[in-house]
Amino acid sequence: MDITVPVLFMNISLMAMLVIVAVAIVRLRSLFAVVMLQGVYSLVSAVWFVSLDAVDVAFTEAAVGAGISTVLMLSAMLLADRTAKPIPVGKNLGSFFVVVITGLAMFYAIADMPAYGDPHSAANAGVGMAYIEATREQVQVPNVVTAVLASYRGFDTFGETVVIFMAGLGILLLLGLNGNAGKWQAQPNGQAIGGPGPSITPEVKTKPKPVKKTTAASKRKVAVKSKAKPKAKPKSKSKSRAKAGGKS
Amino acid sequence: MNQHLILRVVAKILIPLIALFAFYVQFHGDYGPGGGFQAGVILAAAVVLYALIFGLQAAKDAIPPSWVRIGMTTGVLLYGGTGVATWFLGANFLDYTIFAPESTHSAGQHYGILAVELGVLCTVASVMVGIFYAFGSRQPELSDEDW
Numbered sequence: 001m002d003i004t005v006p007v008l009f010m011n012i013s014l015m016a017m018l019v020i021v022a023v024a025i026v027r028l029r030s031l032f033a034v035v036m037l038q039g040v041y042s043l044v045s046a047v048w049f050v051s052l053d054a055v056d057v058a059f060t061e062a063a064v065g066a067g068i069s070t071v072l073m074l075s076a077m078l079l080a081d082r083t084a085k086p087i088p089v090g091k092n093l094g095s096f097f098v099v100v101i102t103g104l105a106m107f108y109a110i111a112d113m114p115a116y117g118d119p120h121s122a123a124n125a126g127v128g129m130a131y132i133e134a135t136r137e138q139v140q141v142p143n144v145v146t147a148v149l150a151s152y153r154g155f156d157t158f159g160e161t162v163v164i165f166m167a168g169l170g171i172l173l174l175l176g177l178n179g180n181a182g183k184w185q186a187q188p189n190g191q192a193i194g195g196p197g198p199s200i201t202p203e204v205k206t207k208p209k210p211v212k213k214t215t216a217a218s219k220r221k222v223a224v225k226s227k228a229k230p231k232a233k234p235k236s237k238s239k240s241r242a243k244a245g246g247k248s
Numbered sequence: 249m250n251q252h253l254i255l256r257v258v259a260k261i262l263i264p265l266i267a268l269f270a271f272y273v274q275f276h277g278d279y280g281p282g283g284g285f286q287a288g289v290i291l292a293a294a295v296v297l298y299a300l301i302f303g304l305q306a307a308k309d310a311i312p313p314s315w316v317r318i319g320m321t322t323g324v325l326l327y328g329g330t331g332v333a334t335w336f337l338g339a340n341f342l343d344y345t346i347f348a349p350e351s352t353h354s355a356g357q358h359y360g361i362l363a364v365e366l367g368v369l370c371t372v373a374s375v376m377v378g379i380f381y382a383f384g385s386r387q388p389e390l391s392d393e394d395w
Contacts, residue, residue, distance in 0.1 A: 055281040059273075063289040068376050071296050075383040138345075140354040141278040141361065149283060150361040154342035157364070158327050160285075161371050165324045168375030175382035177313040 007051060014048045029084050035073045042066040052116075056145045252301070259301040266294040274369055278358065284365040288372025295377050304384045316378040323371030330363045 021041045028034050042065025049058035114121030119129075131148050139147040149157055274287035299307035331341040339346035344360020 056283070059281045059286050063286050063293070067293050068289050068296070071293075071300075072379060072383065075380065079383065079386055138354065139357045139361075141358065143278055143280060145281070146277050146283055146361060150364050151344060151357055154331075154364060157368065158331065158342070161324055161327050161368050164375050165320055165371050168320050168371075168378050171379045171382050172317070175386060177316060177378060177381055178385045
């Protein structure tokens with residue numbers, strides 16, 4: 001496929017911008033600027049994807065990379081420090097060599113890459129072309145990407161959805177939906193259970209429900225493993241917390 | 249956040265449009281670029297913008313955290329349930345043609361893709377909002393010099 005000179009010029013300048021932004025990200029010490037530049041990096045690569053006719057990928061990159069992940073990185077940065085401490089050059093030498101060797105290996109591999117739009121490349125020759133040809137009769141949606149994503153590769157997309165679900169579940173288990181994981185306390189049977197949180201919030205104190213539940217449960221089982229209790233507790237607590245948050 | 253009048257006014261105009269655009273991306277995914285993933289992220293971005301401008305508590309009152317938990321499981325169940333439904337109709341897992349086998353314009357495929365993309369939308373939007381809630385709740389509100 002022929003690439004016209006203006007498109008080639010634009011691609012090269014976009015790649016140059018990516019390199020400049022990447023170097024700036026490495027050099028900067030202010031984490032706020034770094035997070036913003038990561039958003040810029042995502043936007044520039046989204047533009048580059050558009051120029052490669054990968055509109056769906058560009059859309060995702062712009063929405064996820066520049067939109068949500070910038071916000072999430074910002075909120076993570078607010079929990080940590082605003083500036084990165086400078087690292088002595090000696091500590092960076094190992095990673096420098098890894099980067100150089102990987103980069104050289106990639107340059108070596110460029111020779112084996114198929115040309116842009118090559119119909120005989122591995123991605124286009126096999127099942128890819130079959131999907132493009134069959135979509136018109138079997139699925140009949142104009143956007144082939146949607147047909148491949150949701151119909152031909154529906155099982156893969158199911159896996160991706162479950163991966164996102166697991167990511168959310170992991171965050172919720174680690175941090176808690178209200179950021180209160182690890183801060184709960186309770187005294188079932190008079191013994192203190194819970195993390196080293198500074199104090200019980202009054203909101204939790206006024207809720208006798210979860211405490212009652214566990215005492216009832218421990219009455220049923222006379223010998224309760226002390227390990228099982230903390231696992232059962234935060235669940236009921238976060239539930240009552242969430243309900244209270246929803247009502248207020 | 250009370251003194252940022254311009255931000256609040258602009259956000260009030262933009263947030264409904266962002267949510268509307270999310271649903272456009274969702275239901276137009278068959279015809280143009282887009283689909284459940286992108287729409288979910290854009291929908292979550294509307295909630296995140298609301299939380300940034302009007303405070304996390306206001307966002308939690310509008311979209312309670314319990315919705316987030318329900319939404320993320322509903323999405324996965326909707327996707328998996330579509331596959332199970334095709335099983336019960338006698339086809340392979342996620343073989344949508346069985347929803348309308350007589351159709352000449354592949355209506356079954358369209359129904360299946362619609363259901364599956366709705367599941368993706370639910371899960372992605374809920375998880376993104378949930379992650380933001382989880383991170384955002386662990387710190388005090390942004391002070392004015394952070395803006």
